[in-house]
Amino acid sequence: MIARAAVACLALLLVGCAGDRPVHGDLLVTADRVFDGERVIEEGAVLIDGRSIARVGRRADLDVEAERTIALGDATLLPGLIDLHVHASSALPELLLANGLTTVRDLAAPISLLRAPRERSGRLRVLGAGPIVTAAPNGYPITAHGAPLGEPVAGVVGARASVRKLVRRGASVIKIALEPSGGLPLLSLAEARAIVDEAHRADRIVTAHVTERRGARLALEAGVDELAHMPCMEDDDRLMADLARARLPVVATLHVEREAGPAFCPAGMANARTFVRAGGQLLYGSDMGNPGIPFGVDVEELRLLRRAGLSAREVLWAATADAGRRLGRAPLGSLVAGAPADLLPSRGTRSPTSDTSAGLSSSSRAAPSSSRTAGRPGTRLAG
Ligand SMILES: [Zn+2]
Structure with a gap:
C-alpha cells in the first residue's frame, strides 16, 4: 500500500512505525535519489525507528537492518x-x-x-x-x-x-x-x-x-x-x-x-x-x-x-x-538522524536539484483529491 502511494506520489507521514552494529530500525526506505534538505544522495536509504529518522546515507554505506523495507526504485525521497x-x-x-x-x-x-x-x-x-x-x-x-x-x-x-x-x-x-x-x-x-x-x-x-x-x-x-x-x-x-x-x-x-x-x-x-x-x-x-x-x-x-x-x-x-x-524546529524538514520521520516520495525526478518541480508537479496531478480541489473558486481569506 505504501509502494502504491509512492507510485501515486502521495505524501506519507511515516511516524510511529513502532527502537552495535548493524543499527536496527523499524522501516528502511530506499530510493534512487534521496534529497536530505541540502543535497541529493544517489542510491540512498533512510532508516526509521519509532517516530524519528535513525540513519541516512548511500544504501551501500549503511550498516543497518529493519523490520520492513520499502524499495521505491526510480523515485526521489524528500522531506515532507x-x-x-x-x-x-x-x-x-x-x-x-x-x-x-x-x-x-x-x-x-x-x-x-x-x-x-x-x-x-x-x-x-x-x-x-x-x-x-x-x-x-x-x-x-x-x-x-x-x-x-x-x-x-x-x-x-x-x-x-x-x-x-x-x-x-x-x-x-x-x-x-x-x-x-x-x-x-x-x-x-x-x-x-x-x-x-x-x-x-x-x-x-x-x-x-x-x-x-x-x-x-x-x-x-x-x-x-x-x-x-x-x-x-x-x-x-x-x-x-x-x-x-x-x-x-x-x-x-x-x-x-x-x-x-x-x-x-x-x-x-x-x-x-x-x-x-x-x-x-x-x-x-x-x-x-x-x-x-x-x-x-x-x-x-x-x-x-x-x-x-x-x-x-x-x-x-x-x-x-x-x-x-x-520554525525553530530544525532538523524538521531535513532527512538526517534525529529528525522527525516526515517523508515525501516523488516518482521520477532524475535530477531534482536541476529541475525542481518536475517530480512534484506529477505528484499534484496524480493525486485525485488534489485535482478536484486545486484552484477551485473561493473567497480571499486574509493576508
Ligand atoms: Zn495569508
Missing part, C-alpha cells in the same frame, strides 16, 4: 514539505497531508481555532498564529467569512497584553498587519515595537502582512522578523535592497499575488527578483485558502521562486530544511 503561509489548515489536514505537506504554518485564523502544535503520528503538523494583531478600530483584517480574524489593539499596553494572550492560547508565531491600503489605520511604531518585543520575550517571531511600501518601512523600523508577502508596488528597488541588507526574509506568495491580478500586485515578481539579486532570502509559502491555490504543495509557487532567481536546490531547501529552521 513545509508551507509557511496557509489558512484553513484546520478544515483540511488529511487533504494537505495527502498532497505533499507534512507541516504548515497557519497565518490567520479565528482564536477559537488556535491550538498549540501537537506531535501526533500520521497527522499534519500545524503551527498557528491565530488572529492577526492589527490597529483598532477597523484595522486590516477584522473579519473574513464572518469570523473575526483580527486582534485589534490600541496602545502599547494593550498590544503587549494581546501578544501574551495569543501565546497563552497556543500561538507559535505572532502575525501583525501593517496594511494602510484603502485608508486603513496602521499600528503606530511604538505599538509595533512593543508587539515585537513581547513576542521575542515569549520566544516567538513576528511576521508582518505587508503589500506596499509604507507598511514594509514600518516593519523594518519596528524590527519584525519576516514579511509574510512580497511587497507589490512598483519602483521599490531601494526598499528591496534595504530589506535584504536588514536580512529580513520574505515569504514570497508570488502565485497568489499573480492570481489576485496586476491591479492588486503589479510588481511582486519584479520585486522578488530585485530582492534575490540584492542577497535577500525568499521563503516558501502559498497563502493557501485563497482563490487559485491548491490544497497541497503549490508547484506553481515553487516554479515562481525559481523564476525569481533561486536555484532548484535553493527552492527545495526553502520548502524543507530552511523552513524547519525558520
Whole structure:
C-alpha cells in the first residue's frame, strides 16, 4: 500500500512505525535519489525507528537492518514539505497531508481555532498564529467569512497584553498587519515595537502582512522578523535592497499575488527578483485558502521562486530544511538522524536539484483529491 502511494506520489507521514552494529530500525526506505534538505544522495536509504529518522546515507554505506523495507526504485525521497503561509489548515489536514505537506504554518485564523502544535503520528503538523494583531478600530483584517480574524489593539499596553494572550492560547508565531491600503489605520511604531518585543520575550517571531511600501518601512523600523508577502508596488528597488541588507526574509506568495491580478500586485515578481539579486532570502509559502491555490504543495509557487532567481536546490531547501529552521524546529524538514520521520516520495525526478518541480508537479496531478480541489473558486481569506 505504501509502494502504491509512492507510485501515486502521495505524501506519507511515516511516524510511529513502532527502537552495535548493524543499527536496527523499524522501516528502511530506499530510493534512487534521496534529497536530505541540502543535497541529493544517489542510491540512498533512510532508516526509521519509532517516530524519528535513525540513519541516512548511500544504501551501500549503511550498516543497518529493519523490520520492513520499502524499495521505491526510480523515485526521489524528500522531506515532507513545509508551507509557511496557509489558512484553513484546520478544515483540511488529511487533504494537505495527502498532497505533499507534512507541516504548515497557519497565518490567520479565528482564536477559537488556535491550538498549540501537537506531535501526533500520521497527522499534519500545524503551527498557528491565530488572529492577526492589527490597529483598532477597523484595522486590516477584522473579519473574513464572518469570523473575526483580527486582534485589534490600541496602545502599547494593550498590544503587549494581546501578544501574551495569543501565546497563552497556543500561538507559535505572532502575525501583525501593517496594511494602510484603502485608508486603513496602521499600528503606530511604538505599538509595533512593543508587539515585537513581547513576542521575542515569549520566544516567538513576528511576521508582518505587508503589500506596499509604507507598511514594509514600518516593519523594518519596528524590527519584525519576516514579511509574510512580497511587497507589490512598483519602483521599490531601494526598499528591496534595504530589506535584504536588514536580512529580513520574505515569504514570497508570488502565485497568489499573480492570481489576485496586476491591479492588486503589479510588481511582486519584479520585486522578488530585485530582492534575490540584492542577497535577500525568499521563503516558501502559498497563502493557501485563497482563490487559485491548491490544497497541497503549490508547484506553481515553487516554479515562481525559481523564476525569481533561486536555484532548484535553493527552492527545495526553502520548502524543507530552511523552513524547519525558520520554525525553530530544525532538523524538521531535513532527512538526517534525529529528525522527525516526515517523508515525501516523488516518482521520477532524475535530477531534482536541476529541475525542481518536475517530480512534484506529477505528484499534484496524480493525486485525485488534489485535482478536484486545486484552484477551485473561493473567497480571499486574509493576508
Ligand atoms: Zn495569508
